[in-house]
Amino acid sequence: MTDQLLVLNKDSDTMSVIDADTGETVRVVETEFNPHEIVVGPDDETVYVTCSLGNTLLAFDPDTWGRTAEIEHEGFDFPHGLAVREDAGELWLASTYSSRVYVVDCETNEIVDEFPTHQDKSHMVALTPDEERAFVANIGSANVTAIDCEERRIIGDPTVGEEPEGIAVHPEAGLLVANQEDGMLSVLDPDTLEQTNRALLGETPIRVVLSPDGRHVLVPNRESNDVSLLDTEHVRDGEQRPWEIARIPVGIWPGGTVFAPDGDRAFVANNKTNDVSVIDCASWTEIERYDTELHPDGIAYLPE
Secondary structure, X not given: OOOEEEEEEOOOOEEEEEEXXXXXXXXXXXXXXXXXXEEEXXXXXXXXXXXXXXXXXXXXXXXXXXXXXXXXXXXXXXEEEEEEEOOOOEEEEEEOOOOEEEEEEOOOOEEEEEEEOOOOOXXXXXXXXXXXXXXXXXXXXXXXXXXXXXXXXXXEOOEOOOOEEEEEEEOOOEEEEEEOOOXXXXXXXXXXXXXXXXXXXXXXXXXXXXXXXXXXXXXXXXXXXXXXXXXXXXXXXXXXXXXXXXXXXXXXXXXXXXXXXXXXXXEEEEOOOOEEEEEEOOOOEEEEEEEOOOOEEEEEEEOO
């Protein structure tokens, strides 16, 4: 098996399995209704997919692409964001309209815990590098919920910008949150939850993705059809802070974004051109497009 890109096609109800080097679609896997987000589980043994309008979480065996679980819950209402606590063997899921977080045991594929955020439209999840804290972006509340993963306890709900969605935690720069409505990146201290910086992005930024070496950040801007490139070691006003240094034109309505593990390339799913932009990370330019099915969004990288 070669390295593979896994791309969710929201309006085809499928997952494209694409050779990461050639762009050839090697397999198309059926999902349930409207697949949105995808993540690879511990040891690359399971691939998880949220089908947001089907209110299901699917688990697949990447060796055969057979389903190993179809997880449903009465509280699922547009299940969406996913994050894996590798050491704990847990999958964390945010359900958007019920504003609840679910914890799934990756060995049994059973829901072992759930709790509300008490916010509006809890959509995406990110973990600190030590996997001790989780952060949930609440689109309708203009804030982020911080959670102690072991105690399952909400620590706080710091305000960010308008309609936060994309979220990631950088080991040095801090908690990075992309706010769709105001086009800003909010930077917070993940321990104190205080906002430390802001940076201007493009129009409707919706994801925040870190390069493997941590130096760069990519943020796809849905309405301006480009990707913001940020340097986390940029010095601005006498201090080091994440800062946009370039915009990379891609397809129409870019969304899901992922780096190859070696950091040489990045891949951006373009929802309305039905393809994936391949970005060369030496020149930071689009060098190729890979075809998908209808309206690709969630994307993951599965190494050989």
